[in-house]
Each structure stands twice: as structure tokens, then as C-alpha cells.
Amino acid sequence: MDIFDAIVVGAGPAGCGAAYTMAKAGLNILVLERGQYVGAKNMWGGAFFGPVMNELFPGFWKEAPVERHISRHVISFMTKEDCLSVDFKSPHRDYDTAPGFIILRAKFDRWMGGKVEEAGAIIATGLEVTDFIFEENVIKGVKVGDEEFLAHVVILADGVNSLLATKARLRGDFKAGDLKQGVKEVIRLPREVIEDRFSVEGNEGVVMEFVGACTRGLPGGGFIYTNQESLSVGVVAQLSALVEKKVKSADLIEDFKNHPAVRPLIRNGQTVEYSAHLIPVSGVQMMPKLYADGILIVGDAAAMVLGTGLILEGANFAMAAGAAAGETVLQAREKGNYTAAALGHYEQLLKDRFVLKDLQTFRRAPHFLENPRIYNAYPELACGLMRNIFHSDGKPRKNTFEVLRTSMQGKVGLWQMMTDAMNARKAL
Amino acid sequence: MKVEDKLALNKFNIDREVHIRVEEGKCGGCDFKPCIYACPAECYVLHPDGHVTFSYEGCLECGSCRFSCEKGAIDWVNPRGGFGVCYQYG
Numbered sequence: 385m386d387i388f389d390a391i392v393v394g395a396g397p398a399g400c401g402a403a404y405t406m407a408k409a410g411l412n413i414l415v416l417e418r419g420q421y422v423g424a425k426n427m428w429g430g431a432f433f434g435p436v437m438n439e440l441f442p443g444f445w446k447e448a449p450v451e452r453h454i455s456r457h458v459i460s461f462m463t464k465e466d467c468l469s470v471d472f473k474s475p476h477r478d479y480d481t482a483p484g485f486i487i488l489r490a491k492f493d494r495w496m497g498g499k500v501e502e503a504g505a506i507i508a509t510g511l512e513v514t515d516f517i518f519e520e521n522v523i524k525g526v527k528v529g530d531e532e533f534l535a536h537v538v539i540l541a542d543g544v545n546s547l548l549a550t551k552a553r554l555r556g557d558f559k560a561g562d563l564k565q566g567v568k569e570v571i572r573l574p575r576e577v578i579e580d581r582f583s584v585e586g587n588e589g590v591v592m593e594f595v596g597a598c599t600r601g602l603p604g605g606g607f608i609y610t611n612q613e614s615l616s617v618g619v620v621a622q623l624s625a626l627v628e629k630k631v632k633s634a635d636l637i638e639d640f641k642n643h644p645a646v647r648p649l650i651r652n653g654q655t656v657e658y659s660a661h662l663i664p665v666s667g668v669q670m671m672p673k674l675y676a677d678g679i680l681i682v683g684d685a686a687a688m689v690l691g692t693g694l695i696l697e698g699a700n701f702a703m704a705a706g707a708a709a710g711e712t713v714l715q716a717r718e719k720g721n722y723t724a725a726a727l728g729h730y731e732q733l734l735k736d737r738f739v740l741k742d743l744q745t746f747r748r749a750p751h752f753l754e755n756p757r758i759y760n761a762y763p764e765l766a767c768g769l770m771r772n773i774f775h776s777d778g779k780p781r782k783n784t785f786e787v788l789r790t791s792m793q794g795k796v797g798l799w800q801m802m803t804d805a806m807n808a809r810k811a812l
Numbered sequence: 813m814k815v816e817d818k819l820a821l822n823k824f825n826i827d828r829e830v831h832i833r834v835e836e837g838k839c840g841g842c843d844f845k846p847c848i849y850a851c852p853a854e855c856y857v858l859h860p861d862g863h864v865t866f867s868y869e870g871c872l873e874c875g876s877c878r879f880s881c882e883k884g885a886i887d888w889v890n891p892r893g894g895f896g897v898c899y900q901y902g
Contacts, residue, residue, distance in 0.1 A: 418890055420825060424898045425873065490902030510894030528893070545875040547889065560850075560879045567852045569818065570901040614901070627846040627880050634815045634852055657901045658818035660852040660872040662879070 388414045390713050391526055391535040392505075393513045393548060395422040396489075397699040398683025399541030400496045401440060401706025402713075407505035409714050414533060415497075415505055416526065418512040418542075422497030423490035425543075427659040428699060429566060430609030430616045431486045431591050436704045441499060445479040449491045451611035452589025453482030456582070459694070460645070462596040462606070466767035467645035475588065486589045486609050488570070488616070513542070516551060523552065523678040537722045538679045539709050541702075544662045546685035554681050555672030560624040562666040562687075562750075564604055567633040568618030569641075571653035575613050581649055582610050595693070596763030598640045600631055603754050605693075606640045608649065617641060617650060620663065622754075633660070663698065664689050666750045667743045674734070675727040680709045690742055692749045692812050693758075701739050708733040752811035757804060761796040768795070815854045819870040826869050827895035831888075832877070834866045838885035850880035872897055 389411035392403045399415060407413045419425040431454060437444055455476050460469040476482045501507055517525040517532055525534035540548055549555050582590045589610045598606035604621035619636045626633060640646055664670055664687035671687050674680065683702035690697040712730040716722050734740040769791040773784065845864060847856040853870045856877065873896055878888035
């Protein structure tokens with residue numbers, strides 16, 4: 385039987401990044417993807433920062449199915465009725481200078497899979513890896529039911545639910561408190577309607593994030609991304625909190641779509657797909673062992689996700705980690721050594737580059753973002769303050785500080801607010 | 813819009829083989845029923861008499877149920893290769 389230089393399990397951003405890096409260098413690569421086609425199982429919110437993708441596939445936007453490039457970010461505090469936003473517009477005439485890209489995962493990954501194949505890798509779809517082939521406790525390949533595939537090294541890129549990661553003894557199961565659940569609807573609208581409603585032109589796109597009532601105060605948020613001829617609309621909430629408070633994401637997304645600030649944006653839109661996915665959000669605290677003899681783990685399977693409320697990194701980290709894993713295999717192959725000692729180079733690369741550095745810099749963010757006041761008291765306070773400022777009852781006005789003080793009553797104390805601000809400074 | 817109407821929009825290649833098995837014997841002692849709230853596809857249904865039924869056909873393969881069940885009643889694997897949800901947009 386042929387022995388592949390490497391087998392990659394899963395053709396998401398991490399798996400494709402790894403497979404492409406190795407195949408391009410002439411290695412004999414097999415990618416096993418359980419979906420009917422590349423992208424069939426892949427779902428996300430909607431946008432990534434450009435540089436890593438551009439390094440892997442220079443000028444990718446010229447041919448890849450990119451929906452829009454980001455020219456506007458809107459961040460909003462939301463109460464049941466009100467919504468207060470920071471709206472940042474930074475127009476980019478072309479893709480070369482765009483800071484980020486909005487894509488639909490299933491469409492985009494199909495294209496990326498094509499590039500991986502062009503580079504010489506074999507992608508076999510519709511195959512679910514069920515186990516490893518062990519030889520004296522060292523991984524020598526994988527099993528797909530009764531079929532066996534041998535390789536010098538296996539790269540696990542099989543996502544947040546990776547059952548193989550536990551079989552490889554790289555980690556135990558993730559915990560509900562370390563996971564957020566995202567649900568999303570793709571809502572079709574004509575191109576011109578999207579451009580008018582979101583005040584963008586051409587291929588410009590908008591990322592909108594909402595905090596507050598959209599999760600009924602649970603840790604998480606709502607989002608809207610503009611695609612070319614559809615919107616990605618969804619809600620993300622901490623899984624353990626949903627269960628504890630007996631709240632369903634399916635209800636949250638309906639409430640979100642009916643919020644006075646969201647309803648006009650999606651009016652007359654037609655839902656064409658409903659999807660769901662888990663996000664590992666606790667960063668370095670939940671990260672598994674990244675390598676062992678004959679195996680490396682990348683992307684969501686290794687919890688390589690960063691959310692600070694403002695920055696969202698997942699696919700970008702996944703691709704960067706995939707590339708780093710690929711480079712590590714190239715180096716291991718030169719030495720003919722695939723032991724843990726040789727594969728440890730992978731962790732070093734992640735430390736030298738931004739993935740582990742960023743996760744380290746923002747290591748306090750996951751805990752900070754569990755503070756319930758972010759999702760209750762502060763959105764209420766911010767919107768309440770605005771309501772009080774813009775409200776006239778025909779009586780003499782109070783000065784603004786006095787209005788702030790009244791708005792704070794019963795929501796959050798001054799001392800509490802200062803402590804939260806200090807913690808924000810440390811965490812973010 | 814109801815969840816079942818949303819699921820009807822998705823493309824599924826439904827396997828005859830069930831990929832998630834719920835050991836209902838273990839659900840008896842569970843007052844909490846986290847699966848009901850964890851599943852975004854409402855595959856778990858709580859009946860008035862307190863018992864839960866499960867259907868795998870609309871499963872979005874997110875894994876939320878398996879991380880939520882504290883009774884170890886959910887035997888969770890992916891559908892066989894090529895089966896299950898097939899996202900067109902993602």
C-alpha cells in the first residue's frame with residue numbers, strides 16, 4: 385500500500401491551508417473530507433482578515449467567490465427596543481487594499497479545495513475518518529470504516545467536534561462553558577436593495593455586530609454580514625448559558641430578526657438556508673496538546689479562535705496554523721523524522737507568528753467577556769442615556785452628567801463601572 | 813418562521829443509518845433536559861408527560877447536544893461520509 389507523506393482530515397480553512405502548503409512543495413498528500421463536497425459541512429458568520437489568505441493564495445480575490453470586501457463596521461448596543469451604534473466607514477475602492485473579506489464558507493471552500501487539488505493533493509470527499517491505525521501507540525494512518533490509509537503524519541483539521549482528537553489522546557472533550565453556539569440564516573435580497581439599505585457601493589460590504597438584548601443578556605451577540613445578493617444574519621450565545629437559562633438560539637434569532645433596528649434591514653428578504661455551528665471560545669485555556677508522534681492538530685479542533693468583542697479570529701488562525709503545520713511536515717520530511725520531538729517545530733512557528741501570540745495577548749478576554757453587565761447593564765445604560773438626552777418633557781433640562789447619573793441608577797454603580805473598565809484595559 | 817420550515821430549505825442527504833442515539837433510560841432521572849435548549853434544530857422534543865423524543869433527520873451536526881447532556885445519554889458521531897446536511901451557502 386502507498387504511504388502518503390501526509391493525510392489531512394477535514395477540508396476547511398485549516399485543512400486546506402495545510403494541504404496546499406505541502407502539495408505545492410511536491411508532497412504526496414491525501415485530504416479526507418466527510419462532506420459530499422468540500423465546504424458542505426462548513427459554516428461560519430462571515431468575514432476574515434486578508435493577509436494570511438493572500439500569502440497562501442496571492443491575489444485570491446481575483447478568482448475566488450468573494451462576496452464583498454469590508455468597508456464598514458457597525459458595532460451596536462441593543463436593548464429590547466433601542467439600538468446605539470458606532471458606525472465606522474473606511475471605503476476601499478478595490479480588493480488590494482481591503483482589510484477584510486466577506487465570504488460564504490461553502491462556496492468559498494469549494495474554490496479553495498480546487499486550488500488544493502491543482503497543487504497536486506488528492507481530495508477524497510464523502511469519506512468520514514473513523515479511527516487511526518496505531519502501531520506501538522504511534523499513529524501510522526487512518527481508517528475509513530474498513531479501509532485503511534497510511535501516512536508518515538496525520539494532520540487533524542476536523543473541526544470543533546473532532547472525535548479523533550480525543551482518540552489521539554491530544555485532548556478530552558470540550559466543555560459547554562467553553563463553547564458558543566452560532567445560528568445563522570442566509571436571507572436573499574436583490575443586490576441594489578442591499579447597497580441602498582446598507583449605504584455601500586459596488587463590492588463594498590458591511591459587518592454589523594450587536595450586543596445586548598439579541599442574546600437576552602447572555603454572553604454572545606448578533607451579527608449581520610452583507611453578501612452580494614444575500615445577508616448572513618445570526619446570533620451567537622454561550623452554550624452553557626443557553627441551557628442554564630432555558631433559552632433556545634432558534635428563538636433568539638427570530639427575536640433578533642424582529643428587532644426594530646434589524647427588521648427594516650431584512651424586510652422582504654427570503655431565507656434560503658439555516659445553519660448552526662459551535663465555536664470554541666476559551667482560547668489558550670482550552671487548547672489541547674498540539675502535536676504527538678505522527679500527528680498535528682490545527683484550527684477549531686485545537687480551539688484556535690479569538691474573540692475580543694471587537695476582533696474575531698477563527699478562519700484566519702486556522703489557515704495560518706494549517707500553513708505552519710504544513711511547513712513543519714516539510715521540515716520533518718527532510719530529516720525523515722516524524723516524532724513528537726521533530727513536530728514540536730509547529731508550536732514554535734505558532735509562537736513566533738501571530739496565532740499563539742494573539743491568543744496569549746488576549747488570554748484574559750474570554751473570562752472578561754463572561755461579565756453579564758456587558759450584555760445587560762451597559763446596553764441598557766448606553767441606550768437609556770441616549771433616550772434621556774434626546775427626550776424632552778417640556779421641563780427645564782438637567783446637565784448631561786446629571787442625566788448620566790440618573791441613567792445609571794439601578795443599573796450599575798460608579799465603582800463597578802470603573803472596575804469593569806480596568807478589567808477591560810487588561811483583557812482587551 | 814418555524815425551525816421546521818427553515819430546515820425544509822436546507823439540503824440534506826439523509827442516511828438510513830441513525831448517527832445519534834439517545835439512551836432514553838438515562839433521561840428519566842434528568843429534570844434539566846438541556847438537550848431541548850441546546851439543539852438549534854429542535855431535534856429533541858419534550859412531551860407533556862416529561863419524556864423526550866429525538867429525530868436525527870434535521871440535525872445540523874453542530875454537536876451542542878453532546879456537550880450539554882450531563883447524563884451521558886447521547887451517543888454522538890457524525891453521519892456517515894457524504895450524508896447529513898449539505899450547506900449550499902455556509
